[in-house]
Amino acid sequence: MEQPVHLLKQFPKQICGTWRNVPPSYMKLLEEEKMYVVLVTPDQENGLIGGKIINHRALKEETFSSLLVSDKEDGNGGIAMVTLSADAQSLSFIIDYQGLLSKSDPDISTVKIQFARNSRNVVKEITAKVTKQDTELAEVWSRLSQSQSKQLARGKLKLRILAPSGRKLEGRITPKMSCNTYQAVMSGLEALKPSMSVSAGSAIMHIQENGNIRYQVRLIGMESVVTSITIEGAPNKRDKRRRMTRMMNDYKKDKNSLDGWANGTYTKPNAREIYLLMRQQLYVNVATRNKRVSVLRGRITQILFHGHLARHIGKFYI
Secondary structure, X not given: OOOOOOOEOOEOOOOOOOOOOOOHHHHHHHHOOOOXXXXXXXXXXXXXXXXXOOOOOOHHHOOEEEEEEEOXXXXXXXXXXXXXXXXXXXXXXXXXXXXXXXXXXXXXXXXXXEEEOOOOOEEEEEEEEEEOOOOEEEEEEOOOOHXXXXXXXXXXXXXXXXXXXXXXXXXXXXXXXXXXXXXXXXXXXXXXXXXXXXXXXXXXEEEOOOOOEEEEEEEEOOOOOEEEEEEEEOOOOOOOOOXXXXXXXXXXXXXXXXXXXXXXXXXXXXXXXXXXXXXXXXXXXXXXXXXXXXXXXXXXXXXXXXXXXXXXXXXXXX
C-alpha cells in the first residue's frame, strides 16, 4: 500500500492516514509483525527512514513518548514509551533501540539514562546494564516532583541514553502523539443535577507537542447567561471536583443570543492532567446564572483518527 502525504493543520508534525479495506493476507502479516512503514522523499526514492510495525505491550498504557536519534549520522535510533502511574508519582519507561553499543563497548555495558532540560541541566539520571544483543531496556523513575511533572507535560525534558564509548541517543519527551481527536458531547441529562434541558454543547480538543491543549467548545439553545465553562474531574467522595482549567474568558456569544463559542488553549497542564485526559477521566462542565453548578456536562472521550472527519475538523484551524 502506498499513501500520499496530506498534512493537517492540527497535526503539523505528523503524517496521518487511513488504510481501508486491508486484504486478509496483509492483516495476517500485520499480526505476525512482518510489515514495515517506509517514508519516501523525491531525493530518497528507496526510502529515507523505515521501521517494522509491532504491537508492543507498553502502547496501551503509554502517556508520553520520545523519538531517539543518534548523535552520528549512522541510521540508528530508538523510541521510548513512558507511562505515568495513577498517582503521578513515578514514570515507567521502556526503550526500544538500535545501535546503542559500539564495537569498543564491553559485551555487558552500563549505560546512563538521563532526563535533562539541556546538555548541562540533568534532572534525573538512572543507570542500567545492557548487552550487545539487547534491543530493549525498562526502568522506573520514582518520586517525581511537581515541577518535574510540569516540565514533563510541557515538553521541556529530553531523554538521553549514553553508552560507555560516548555514543548517544537523544530525543525530546512529549505527550503521546497520535492523530486521534478528543471530544465531549454535553447535555442536561449528564449534568451534575440532571435535567431535560433543551440546551446542548460539544467540544473538540487536541494535544500539542508542548503539552498545550487546544479546545473549541460550542453551546446552543442556552436559556440563561453562561457563567462558567470548565474542564474538570469527576466528583470525589466529598463531592468535590478538581477543576483543570476555566474557559470562560474565551467564550464569545453569538450576536443577539446566549449561545456561543469558546476557542482557546490550555497552556499549563501537568503530567497527571495529561494522564487523566488520555484515560478519558475528564469532563467539560457548563454552568449558568440560573444553574450555578451544572446545566450541561459531558465526558471527554478519544475518537480514533478518520481521514474525512479530521479534514472537516481541521477547517476550524484555517
